[in-house]
Amino acid sequence: MPRLDVTLGRLRLKNPILVASGTFGYAREMQAYVDFARLGGIIPKTVTPLPRPGNPPPRTVETSSGLLNSIGLDNDGLDAFIAKHVEALLGLGTSIIANIAGKNTAEFVQMAQKLNEFPGLAALELNISCPNVSGGVDYGTNPKMTAEVVSAVRAACDLPIIAKLTPNVTSVVEIARAASDAGADALSLVNTFQGLAVNWRKRKPVLGNGIGGLSGPAIKPLALRIVWQVAQAVKTPIIGVGGIQSIDDVMEFLVCGASAVQIGTANFYNPGLANALVDELDAMLAQEGCDSVSDIVGTLQPSTVALMQQAACSQNTA
Ligand SMILES: Cc1cc2nc3c(=O)[nH]c(=O)nc-3n(C[C@H](O)[C@H](O)[C@H](O)COP(=O)(O)O)c2cc1C
Secondary structure, rough: OOOOEEEEOEEOOOOEEEEEOOOOOOOOHHOOOOOOHHEEOOOOOEEEEOOOOOOOOOEEEEOOOEEEOOOOEEEEEEEEEHHHHHHHOOOOOOOEEEEEOOOOHHHHHHHHHHHOOOOOOOOEEOOOOOOOOOOOHHHOOOOOHHHHHHHHHHHOOOEEEEEEEOOOOHHHHHHHHHHHHHHOOOOEOOOEEEEEEEEOOOOOOOOOOOEEEEOOHHHHHHHHHHHHHHHHHOOOOEEOOOOOOOOOHHHHHHHOEEEEEEOOOOOHHHHOHHHHHHHHHHHHHHHHHEHHHHHHHOOOOOHHHHHHHHHHHHHHHO
């Protein structure tokens, strides 16, 4: 049988199938449908230092093959997360990766220091990529700020650090390099893509907050492109996120260079999917003759056109 365990920097997971922040609540909601202990890990909803009411409704709308949301990081704040959820999460038999967001570096650092006191936590995922909030530093669109927050959090706690990046920039590669050089153990690629749903009859946006973030199958090719481009540029392990709803989708992310994946929007309509994918991955790797997940990671070959261009280039320079 192939080995399913994966190592992402200082983070070791029993398998590479995680569930994505904001799409799995604090796990309680899912207990009737999911065997938590068989997941590679759970990333609960983003926590902020203080409670946030989130954005006005409607907060979600279905689009073609996608979901547009503008939740606005609705959560009860760090103290409530610690008091109500952390202990229960740590008893679920899988890796728990807390996802945090602050308005500035000091807030990120304070949260990391508090969460560092829970030895059972597997890692911290830094949400520097939420498209639906304003009023803080827009870390994920600025390589310098990205480096600053990653290195400050890394210095402030012992937990492995995952930087979750936004696709809403000209070059994710540039931001990924900054996070990687600053010491991120892994990069989650990607958060949602900014979009707009319109009710033209009312001449109004559908979402209460106007612009939202697009997720689901519609974004998979976009996320795959980003994973592939970043994997060419940095050595830091990548966790692929975006539109995964089948084992073939998982395999596509792995061959593009992801070492693990997160299941997001699909949890809403198929909560048992992540469990099923673990079994299917096992069978698929065996079928491909792989001894471990790493045998398949980054095995995408350049297209025939790219090879022909390379050949033409080397002929021209010969
Ligand atoms: C309703 C909803 C809420 C989300 N909330 C968060 C969040 O709190 N923190 C975060 O880092 N990502 C959040 N995300 C982004 C997802 O974790 C994931 O990056 C994104 O949806 C792309 O994956 P998918 O296409 O599989 O859903 C949210 C996504 C959705 C659909």
